[in-house]
Amino acid sequence: MTMIVPFLSLYIESISPHSGGYVQRWSGYVFGVTFLMAFVISPFWGRFGDKQGYKKILLITGTGIAASILLMGFVTSVYQLFVLRLLMGLVTGFVPTSLAMISAQTPKETAGKTLGTLQMGQVSGTLFGPMLGGLLADSFGFTYTFFITSFVIFASVLLVLFQVNEQPLGEKQSKRKTYSRKQVLSYIFHQPALWAMMVLTMIVQTGNFSIQPLLALYVNELHGPVNLAFFSGMAFSATGLGSLLLARKWGDFGDRFGHSRILIVLLIASAVFFIPQALASSLSILLVFRFLFGMVMGGTLPCITAAIRVRAPGSIQGEVLGYNVSFRFLGNVLGPLLGGAVSSGFSISAAFYVTAFLFLAGAGLLWMAGHLQKDTASNAG
Numbered sequence: 001m002t003m004i005v006p007f008l009s010l011y012i013e014s015i016s017p018h019s020g021g022y023v024q025r026w027s028g029y030v031f032g033v034t035f036l037m038a039f040v041i042s043p044f045w046g047r048f049g050d051k052q053g054y055k056k057i058l059l060i061t062g063t064g065i066a067a068s069i070l071l072m073g074f075v076t077s078v079y080q081l082f083v084l085r086l087l088m089g090l091v092t093g094f095v096p097t098s099l100a101m102i103s104a105q106t107p108k109e110t111a112g113k114t115l116g117t118l119q120m121g122q123v124s125g126t127l128f129g130p131m132l133g134g135l136l137a138d139s140f141g142f143t144y145t146f147f148i149t150s151f152v153i154f155a156s157v158l159l160v161l162f163q164v165n166e167q168p169l170g171e172k173q174s175k176r177k178t179y180s181r182k183q184v185l186s187y188i189f190h191q192p193a194l195w196a197m198m199v200l201t202m203i204v205q206t207g208n209f210s211i212q213p214l215l216a217l218y219v220n221e222l223h224g225p226v227n228l229a230f231f232s233g234m235a236f237s238a239t240g241l242g243s244l245l246l247a248r249k250w251g252d253f254g255d256r257f258g259h260s261r262i263l264i265v266l267l268i269a270s271a272v273f274f275i276p277q278a279l280a281s282s283l284s285i286l287l288v289f290r291f292l293f294g295m296v297m298g299g300t301l302p303c304i305t306a307a308i309r310v311r312a313p314g315s316i317q318g319e320v321l322g323y324n325v326s327f328r329f330l331g332n333v334l335g336p337l338l339g340g341a342v343s344s345g346f347s348i349s350a351a352f353y354v355t356a357f358l359f360l361a362g363a364g365l366l367w368m369a370g371h372l373q374k375d376t377a378s379n380a381g
Contacts, residue, residue, distance in 0.1 A: 024213075
């Protein structure tokens with residue numbers, strides 16, 4: 001799916017040539033609407049997974065995503081692209097569902113390390129997808145890149161169909177049915193560590209996605225239009241390469257030293273490496289700090305998911321993780337809207353500063369939630 005991300009704003013510019021502010025705004029809308037729909041529909045997919053299994057969700061969502069991307073190659077206006085991205089949101093959830101499936105069947109003691117390994121697989125796609133997509137777009141054009149991307153996703157669906165065996169959850173499955181949604185929400189709200197992790201998921205995704213739709217335009221400012229799609233893919237892939245190197249190690253550190261402590265370190269470091277990107281005077285400087293940012297950001301989602309896995313009782317774990325997926329998609333919606341609004345009102349560099357502040361705010365939230373959790377435990381004792 002990341003193969004089409006680097007040139008999405010360029011594709012909008014090619015089918016609806018307007019001023020820069022128009023392209024930036026619609027880049028945010030087109031990018032964000034997919035995740036808005038996913039945020040709304042995610043709880044329904046979660047209940048379906050509890051009853052029918054996660055594998056069926058993977059097959060449905062994978063097929064729907066592939067079909068949506070295939071049709072994007074035929075659009076003639078930004079409004080048609082917007083509708084297809086909206087429809088794609090109805091079936092988006094392949095990666096989060098994979099995360100929930102593996103998390104639900106992983107021992108708590110090694111949850112961070114295992115999820116970090118899964119993150120490495122996801123990051124590999126983030127690493128090679130944008131570069132490959134950018135290279136294909138420069139060589140064959142946007143339309144054929146949509147077709148090739150769709151074919152690759154269809155191939156992944158076939159791989160899941162014939163190679164993935166989902167283990168039954170046994171007693172945990174029946175125990176989940178004894179808890180109503182109201183009871184699950186009540187439990188979450190009375191556990192500061194849990195709701196803080198969900199809000200943090202939203203903050204992290206907002207920060208990540210605030211820049212992604214604008215990155216191609218920013219690379220154009222720094223480097224110029226020559227092979228723009230390819231160099232935009234390099235900017236995306238630099239972050240992916242950094243994440244690939246350390247995602248599993250950060251998960252292991254979280255298991256050993258505490259996920260909250262590691263997350264605070266990762267968020268502060270993310271802000272530190274994000275600010276210089278706004279000050280970059282060349283593409284090479286941007287790539288260096290995108291790489292450093294990826295080295296620390298790659299550990300956040302595995303540590304968050306592992307922390308929820310450890311905190312949530314087994315009988316409601318699947319549903320709690322489902323709500324976390326919804327917060328993740330909410331961040332995917334807010335990020336492009338925030339980035340588009342800030343960049344069109346001020347500049348793309350300003351979007352980097354705002355995002356760095358978000359990461360620092362997330363670290364502060366996690367620190368406060370830790371103290372609230374201790375107070376809650378003391379009062380309960």
